Amino acid sequence: MNRITKLFQTKLHSVLNLYFTAGYPTLNDTMPILEALQEAGADIAEIGMPYSDPVADGETIQQSNQVALDNGMSLKVLFEQLAGMRQKVQIPVILMGYINPVIQFGIENFCQKCQEVGVDGLILPDLPMEEYYEEYKPVFEKYGLLNIFLITPQTTEARIRRIDEISDGFIYMVSSASVTGKTSGISPEMEAYFNRVNAMNLKNPRLIGFGIKDHETFTKASEYAAGAIIGSQFIRVLQSASDIKTDVVEYIKSVKIG
Amino acid sequence: MTSIEQYKGQETAFGVNDKGYYGKFGGAYIPEMLYPNVEELQQNYLQIIHQTDFQEEFQDLLKNYVGRPTPLYYATRLSEKYKTNVYLKREDLCHTGAHKVNNTIGQILLAKRLGKHKIVAETGAGQHGVATATVCALMGLECIVYMGEIDIQRQAPNVARMKMLGAEVRPATSGSKTLKDATNEALRHWINNPVDTHYIIGSVVGPHPYPDMVARFQSVISEEIRSQLLEKIGKENPDYVIACVGGGSNAAGAFYHFLDEPEVKLIAAEAGGHGIHSGLSAATTFLGKPGVLHGSKSILMQTEDGQVVEPHSISAGLDYPGIGPLHAHLWDSGRAKFYAITDDESIEAGFELTKLEGIIPAIESAHALSVLKYLNAGVNETVVVNLSGRGDKDLATYMKYL
Numbered sequence: 001m002n003r004i005t006k007l008f009q010t011k012l013h014s015v016l017n018l019y020f021t022a023g024y025p026t027l028n029d030t031m032p033i034l035e036a037l038q039e040a041g042a043d044i045a046e047i048g049m050p051y052s053d054p055v056a057d058g059e060t061i062q063q064s065n066q067v068a069l070d071n072g073m074s075l076k077v078l079f080e081q082l083a084g085m086r087q088k089v090q091i092p093v094i095l096m097g098y099i100n101p102v103i104q105f106g107i108e109n110f111c112q113k114c115q116e117v118g119v120d121g122l123i124l125p126d127l128p129m130e131e132y133y134e135e136y137k138p139v140f141e142k143y144g145l146l147n148i149f150l151i152t153p154q155t156t157e158a159r160i161r162r163i164d165e166i167s168d169g170f171i172y173m174v175s176s177a178s179v180t181g182k183t184s185g186i187s188p189e190m191e192a193y194f195n196r197v198n199a200m201n202l203k204n205p206r207l208i209g210f211g212i213k214d215h216e217t218f219t220k221a222s223e224y225a226a227g228a229i230i231g232s233q234f235i236r237v238l239q240s241a242s243d244i245k246t247d248v249v250e251y252i253k254s255v256k257i258g
Numbered sequence: 259m260t261s262i263e264q265y266k267g268q269e270t271a272f273g274v275n276d277k278g279y280y281g282k283f284g285g286a287y288i289p290e291m292l293y294p295n296v297e298e299l300q301q302n303y304l305q306i307i308h309q310t311d312f313q314e315e316f317q318d319l320l321k322n323y324v325g326r327p328t329p330l331y332y333a334t335r336l337s338e339k340y341k342t343n344v345y346l347k348r349e350d351l352c353h354t355g356a357h358k359v360n361n362t363i364g365q366i367l368l369a370k371r372l373g374k375h376k377i378v379a380e381t382g383a384g385q386h387g388v389a390t391a392t393v394c395a396l397m398g399l400e401c402i403v404y405m406g407e408i409d410i411q412r413q414a415p416n417v418a419r420m421k422m423l424g425a426e427v428r429p430a431t432s433g434s435k436t437l438k439d440a441t442n443e444a445l446r447h448w449i450n451n452p453v454d455t456h457y458i459i460g461s462v463v464g465p466h467p468y469p470d471m472v473a474r475f476q477s478v479i480s481e482e483i484r485s486q487l488l489e490k491i492g493k494e495n496p497d498y499v500i501a502c503v504g505g506g507s508n509a510a511g512a513f514y515h516f517l518d519e520p521e522v523k524l525i526a527a528e529a530g531g532h533g534i535h536s537g538l539s540a541a542t543t544f545l546g547k548p549g550v551l552h553g554s555k556s557i558l559m560q561t562e563d564g565q566v567v568e569p570h571s572i573s574a575g576l577d578y579p580g581i582g583p584l585h586a587h588l589w590d591s592g593r594a595k596f597y598a599i600t601d602d603e604s605i606e607a608g609f610e611l612t613k614l615e616g617i618i619p620a621i622e623s624a625h626a627l628s629v630l631k632y633l634n635a636g637v638n639e640t641v642v643v644n645l646s647g648r649g650d651k652d653l654a655t656y657m658k659y660l
Contacts, residue, residue, distance in 0.1 A: 052433065052565040053551060055445045056289040062432060074563040099287060100550045104564030125289040126550065150290040154452055159293075177291060177452045 003092035003120045004146055004169040007043060008205050008226065015227025016218065016256065017044035017207055018234050019096065021064040022081070023073025024050075025238055030081045031088075033238065036245045038091050040252035045089070046123065046229065047082075049075060049097030056125045058181035060232040064239075075105045079113045086118035094148065096123040107136065111143040121146040121169050129159075133166050150174050153193040157200065164202040173197060173206040173225060181232030183211035186220050194224035215258035230255065272517040272584070272593065278466020281590060283557075283583035286465035287550045291449040295457075296465050296553075298372065303467050306371050307364070307474060319363050320478060323396070324353045326360075328479075330486035330642070335614040342635035345496070346617070346645045347483055349508065356620065356647030357479060357508045358389035362458055364475030366393040369456035376400045376455040380430075380444040382409055382437035382504065383575035383622065384416025385647055386460030391425035401425040404443040406436035409574045416651050434568035437504070437578045441552050461505025462582030465553030469510075469582050476511025483642055484515055496640040498633065500525040502625040503596075504540070504576035506585040508646035513594070523595065525633070526585060527625040529571030530598035540569035541598035542581045543589045551579070556586040572601035572655065573621040575647075597632060599625040605659050608649060620647030621655060 007015065018037055022030045030047065037045045050068035054061060085093070095114065102110050102124065114122070122145055127136065132147060140147050146169035151160050154177060163171060175190050176183050190211075197206065208221040209229035221228035234251070241247035278284045278300070286296055306312055320326040328348045337344045349357035362379075369377060377394050379401070381387030387403040394401035403420055407429045410417055420427050433439040441463075448457045462469040462476075484494040499516055501509035503526040516522040531539035539545060542557050549558035551566055559567040559579035571577040581589075588594035599607075608624035611617050619627060623646045635641050649656065 053438065053442055055442050055552075056291060056449065058446070066432075069565060076563070098550075100558070100560070100566075101564035103549060104560065104562065126287045126553075128286055128288070131285065131287075152291050152294075154294040155290060156294075174291065177450065179291075179446045179449050182450060 002144055002146060002169070004044070007092055008170065011043065012205055012226045014222045015043045015207060016252070017046055017227065017229040018042045018252070019046040019048060019229060019231035020234055020238060021048040021050055021061065021068050022078045023068035023071045024064045024235070025067065025241070027071040027073060027077070028081070029244060030078065031085070032244050033248060034085065034089050034093070036248035037252070038089050040249040041256060042091065042252055043227065044092045044094060046094045046096050049078060049095055049101060051098040051101055054098060056179055058179040058232060060181040060235050064235045075101055075110065079117055082117040092120045093118065094121040094123055095119055099124050099127045108139055111139050111145055114145055115143040119145065121148050123148045123172060125150055129163065129166070137166070148172050151197070152177060153189070160197065160200065160202070164204050167204065169204065170226065171202065171204045171206045172229065173208045175208055175210045178210055180210060184213065185211060185217060191224065198224065215255055218255050272587065274466065274470040280583050280587035282548065283555050283586040283590070284466055284469060285555050286553055287555065288465045288553045289449070291452065292445070292465070295448065295452050299471070300467050302372065303368065303471050306368055312367055312371065315367055316364055320360065324359050324363065325351060326478065327482045327486070328352060330483060330490065332490070333615050336611065336630070339614065340630045340633070340635065341637055343640045344630065345640065345642045347479060347512065347642055349479060349644060349646045350617070350619065350623065350648035354385070354389045354392050355650060356385040356389065357476060357511060358386045358460055359392065360478055360511065361460065361472050361475040361507060362386070362389040362393045365456070365458045365471070366397050366399065369458070370397065372456065374454060374456035376451065377458055378402045378404070378444050378447045378451070378455055379458045379460060380437065380440040381405050381460060382440065382577055383573065383620070384409065384413040384420065384651060385575060387425065387427070388416050388419045388423070390458050390460070391420040391423035394425065395423045402447065403427050404430050404440040404447065406430045406434070406440045408435040409437065409440070412655070413574055413651055436574065438566065445552065461507040462510040462584055463505040463552055463554065463580060469554065469584055472507050473510040473514055473584060476507050477514035479508070479511035479644065480513060480515035483512070487640070491640060495519050495522050496642045498523045498525055498635060498639070498641040499644070500527065500626045500629050500641065501644040502527045502576060502622050502646060503581055503585055504529065504578045504622065505580070506582040508644050510582060510584055512642070512644040513588070517593070524588065524593060525629055526588070526594050526596045527599050527629050528596055529573055529576035529625060530600040531570040531572070533600055534598045538570035539598070540571040540577050540579065542579065543596045544598050546580070554583050556580050556583045557589065572604065573625065575620070575622040576625065597629050599628040603628045605656065608656060609659070617645070618649035619645055620649050621652045623647055
């Protein structure tokens with residue numbers, strides 16, 4: 001069974017998903033970070049595939065993308081790094097990135113590689129929903145990959161229902177209209193939006209992302225969803241880490257326990 | 259002289275379809291955060307553009323504010339030199355100095371009708387930024403323009419103009435610090451300000467409906483060429499229309515009413531930079547392959563891994579690693595022929611026009627003029643070159659070659 005599906009069968013609260021950019025801070029940090037995340041008790045690891053023009057991302061993740069590319073990261077290198085992943089890491093792994101490098105790699109080839117190394121899901125923010133439904137869904141399904149969609153406070157109810165209908169795993173609930181790393185904390189407007197979505201009785205659980213950075217925001221977000229996603233703040237932790245393993249474990253502990 | 263050119267088959271049908279595609283190219287590859295804004299435009303743009311009061315206001319401003327119709331000028335000495343009949347479509351005489359204002363007028367009228375009161379834009383050479391700042395001053399709307407840090411340095415006069423017009427010019431400091439990065443920053447700004455802000459894209463790029471919307475606002479160029487040619491030579495169709503292509507808005511406007519007239523040969527001049535094999539070029543159709551950038555699928559200069567390549571052109575307005583999806587389709591279908599014009603060739607053509615006709619063209623437009631030497635047009639043939647902008651902003655660059 002897909003590891004994301006399996007996770008949400010047994011755990012529907014305080015699920016913690018960490019985003020980091022592959023090949024950052026140095027090229028070969030991908031696997032050590034992944035292993036540290038598992039050891040620290042993260043529930044899902046989301047690996048960013050770096051791109052030259054990440055329009056949905058703020059400065060922190062942009063810079064990590066650029067550093068990773070300068071370090072020599074590419075999809076080919078990433079799949080090589082992840083080749084033995086499933087001997088060491090059992091938590092669900094998601095690849096997140098922009099569609100162009102995936103198109104150039106070849107959709108089918110990409111999905112096949114994902115299955116080979118044991119990737120469970122994909123987040124491709126600039127892949128349009130209907131395009132996915134018509135052209136990509138059969139290929140993703142063939143290789144056991146779940147496609148995770150984003151919703152925002154501006155996403156209409158009809159569109160949220162459509163996303164819920166055509167996707168499995170979870171829905172990525174973007175907390176506010178923003179690029180990544182811009183927002184901080186959870187406002188009353190966000191709470192109203194979370195409550196509105198919760199009242200829709202969707203089949204998919206939600207994880208809240210954008211603006212989650214510490215125990216307080218993680219706990220608060222977990223009250224309104226199955227859990228939360230931390231991205232930019234985790235990149236900042238990695239940026240200043242003296243020892244990847246120690247610092248990752250310590251940070252995750254501080255988020256979960258306070 | 260060896261001509262650097264490429265040419266594929268031939269086919270028809272060049273309008274955008276209801277999903278926003280021109281053949282294989284186009285669409286709306288945008289993150290969910292932009293979806294409501296883009297969908298609002300998709301649902302409303304045609305209806306608004308076709309409203310009588312919109313058209314009245316748009317036409318009135320084009321006539322009395324922009325100064326349209328712009329002349330179609332028979333360039334006698336240039337025609338003698340190339341032994342053919344060269345007409346220049348004088349978009350350089352538009353208010354603000356380039357064709358860009360046709361689009362910004364259209365889009366700001368649209369933005370007002372959508373209830374938006376803030377405007378964001380990107381700019382390369384600064385012509386679109388100036389045209390946007392101008393209409394924002396005219397309409398009393400707040401204006402933020404993103405411009406690559408490098409372009410801010412090489413286009414100082416336009417930066418000053420934007421500031422005087424009341425716009426805030428924000429430097430784009432990521433990536434190559436040119437037009438591509440300014441566009442990324444403008445898109446990010448729009449993501450962060452989705453409700454009150456309209457993004458005025460300056461070219462026929464971006465997610466659907468931008469390419470079609472901008473092409474429609476610029477189509478006044480070919481509409482005028484047709485009626486002016488009818489008056490001057492007794493027929494609406496020339497043999498050739500030449501325009502430069504960065505993103506491709508002036509070319510889209512100059513080609514628009516000729517797209518379904520196969521007897522009219524459409525010629526696009528891309529920026530060859532130091533030469534297409536030099537590693538310093540912006541000749542997208544020669545160096546690119548299909549890919550997705552800034553919300554649409556088109557031809558894109560990129561690495562094997564799908565990372566966008568930083569282009570080079572002497573002309574900031576052509577310094578872009580993609581082309582609009584319409585142009586990708588015109589290239590792919592063989593409807594238009596593409597040339598790669600080097601930096602040096604464009605400068606030469608700029609000086610030539612200045613000396614023969616007393617007109618200093620923008621370096622962008624000089625790329626289009628440079629195609630004349632490759633064309634071998636006949637003595638009885640008619641060639642229209644779209645002179646998209648004037649060269650005042652480029653004097654510092656021209657002076658280096660004097």
